[in-house]
Amino acid sequence: MTQVDEGPDSPGVPGILTFGVPTVGEVLAERYELQEHINDDAFGRQVWRGIDVILRRPVAVVLRYPGGEAAVEMLDAAVAASRVVHPHLVDVYDAIDEGNRAYVVREWVDGSSLRELVMESPLDPDRATSVASAVAGAVAAVHATGMAHGNVHPGTVLIGDDGRVVLADARADESATIDGDVRAIGGVLYCALTGHWPKQEAGSNSLPDAVRDPSGVLAAPRQVRGGVPGHLSDLATDVLDPELAPPSADVLAAELGRLDSEQRDSEFFGDGGPLDFNQTRLAEPVTPEARRSVGRKLAVGVAGLVVLALIGLLIVTKVFSGPSGGGQAQLQPPSNGHTSGAPTPAAGQPTQVSLGADQVRIVDPQGDGQERRDADKMVDGNSDTAWETQHYKHGPNFGNTKSGMGVWIDLGAAKKVSLVKIDFTIPGATVQLKAGNTAYPSTSAGDAQTVANYTPIGSVRADAPATTTLLDGNGQSVRYLLVWITSLPQSTDQSDRWQVGIDEIQVLAS
Known part of the structure; x- marks a missing residue:
């Protein structure tokens, strides 16, 4: 794509200078390898596609001749821009003046x-x-x-x-x-x-x-x-x-x-x-059934073993039971010993928290808000519907565009959280549970406060191997939870993309 396009002419802008043109394969600042000359813009600059050989990520290199005083405006603008972080601004990585030439290294956008x-x-x-x-x-x-x-x-x-x-x-x-x-x-x-x-x-x-x-x-x-x-x-x-x-x-x-x-x-x-x-x-939309046809079939067996092992460890205070006719399993407290009728929880015993659509939302501090839709599908009791991230290129870390995304949960009142059960659409995400007692606004700034100020509960689950991931809440009394995802699994339908979704989230608390 054109990474820097023509724009309005500016007084005093020189014609494009071609002397000293770098060559394909040249490495600038011992770090940025030039791979392809994309175009020249109206401000006397060459635009190259390159690669950061240290971080192994694609970059755009905007290069001009000469450097020095002639490049001050370009470099000053790049330095100033690098201090402004916003999901709709291109990230600036570097600005270098070599005297005879100067260049700015920034995010590559496909x-x-x-x-x-x-x-x-x-x-x-x-x-x-x-x-x-x-x-x-x-x-x-x-x-x-x-x-x-x-x-x-x-x-x-x-x-x-x-x-x-x-x-x-x-x-x-x-x-x-x-x-x-x-x-x-x-x-x-x-x-x-x-x-x-x-x-x-x-x-x-x-x-x-x-x-x-x-x-x-x-x-x-x-x-x-x-x-x-x-x-x-x-x-x-x-x-x-x-x-x-x-x-x-x-x-x-x-x-x-x-x-x-x-x-x-x-x-x-x-x-x-x-x-x-x-x-x-982009690939055609994939139905939930088709989306899971590969990853989920392979994960179910492993998931069952992991769930059984975890239940064995947690069975003193946490028991799962589900409807005999199948469907989405529900979190339930241990039986009180009666053999007929609905089980009655003992005082202080954890039970499943009823969550409505207005009690969950997406936390995406570095996003553009487009992935906030469909959060209600995580609490609708239907395992065939899901909230999903978009497909990301360039690696599992959200394509290097953001530090993470998460699901914010309002329990309605402060409760002692025992367990959070998450049904992922694809195994392999990296996830951590956080908690707090302050509800920040549903804005980019508010989301950033949520991530920064909520306290981690338990350790990070890296590359969660099971479709169902269990997170022990350690019995902490909190009102708000954040399921924070920092790495995505590879998509099952697009091998060069990364994505995850969540079918259902359930919370056990007292």
């Missing part, structure tokens, strides 16, 4: 730029809203540090094959302004809806300018393309209107986020995951 997508066809309104919402959130995070991004345009908005939307390549020159960034978000929405970029730009890959009337007034998106909702058309037009003061980036992000949330369950998401821009790039 996918396409917004420019490339709309040159084929404008996005449908739902997709356009989601893209603009992601960009607005990223810009708001940059503005919160007191900086402007200065380079928001369709070439720096990247959409990964996995649906992730990220903003790349901030600039630190004097032309970067807060208001300019906000206007550019409106331009991104306008471009996504119409395929036209409402700003002058040059270059071989330039998009057509927006349609204007004879006096130069911008045509609304719904006048350019049929089917654009009036509220989206008006929003894009208002943000771009020079006669109107632009909102702040966080206000615009909140409004776009609200619109995106209303569309979250719309058809374009489907089973393929969030922002599924190109269904042909």
Whole structure:
């Protein structure tokens, strides 16, 4: 994909310098091996795909000649960007000045730029809203540090094959302004809806300018393309209107986020995951039965042995019983000795906690919110439904995009937790139980507090070998639990992807 695309021309930007061009296989800073020259951008920089030979991860290398004073703006922008962590900002790994050349090393994104997508066809309104919402959130995070991004345009908005939307390549020159960034978000929405970029730009890959009337007034998106909702058309037009003061980036992000949330369950998401821009790039959705046909059959035998062993250790205080007709096993306390009627728990004896859909949610501090859907399927009593992560490339650690994800559980009141039973869709996850007595907001910041402040209970279960994993809560009295997953098993239907799901979660407590 194009990792840095053409954008608006900047005064004083030199032509692309070709002397001293590196070669394929050259290793920069004894660490970054150059593998393929991708393209040259409008700011005199070469873009390479490379590999970090130490961490064995793909990287994008943005390189310019010369270094020194000529590269100060690029390097300063990279250093500033590296301090802002947000799921919709490209991660910056390194910034190096060698004098005769300078380069920035950042995250490699498999996918396409917004420019490339709309040159084929404008996005449908739902997709356009989601893209603009992601960009607005990223810009708001940059503005919160007191900086402007200065380079928001369709070439720096990247959409990964996995649906992730990220903003790349901030600039630190004097032309970067807060208001300019906000206007550019409106331009991104306008471009996504119409395929036209409402700003002058040059270059071989330039998009057509927006349609204007004879006096130069911008045509609304719904006048350019049929089917654009009036509220989206008006929003894009208002943000771009020079006669109107632009909102702040966080206000615009909140409004776009609200619109995106209303569309979250719309058809374009489907089973393929969030922002599924190109269904042909992903495998067809897999039914729960088909998904488990390989991994689960092999895991059941091992799971049975592990469960029996653990029950033997825990049987003094914890007993499982299930309906004789099959179905999802239920957690139950030990029998009180009666041979007829429903068992009555002794005082203080642990019982299964009744969990409703409003008592579970997904904790994803570094995510974009798209994987928060379907949490209720973990407590619906149906083992054929599941919450699932999306498929991740580049390894089990969520494709190196996040430190983990988890399931937050509200027990309704403080209880002494004895056991948590988790039915994974695929064996092999790394998981740990955490607990606390504070409910933080369901936001990225709140999720980060949950992960940081909840206390681990028991040890980490690395590569859990059984489909059913048992976690001993040690009888601690807490109201909130966090099942924290830090590593994913390999998908059973896509060998180069990693994914996990949870069919059911049950808690035994008193």
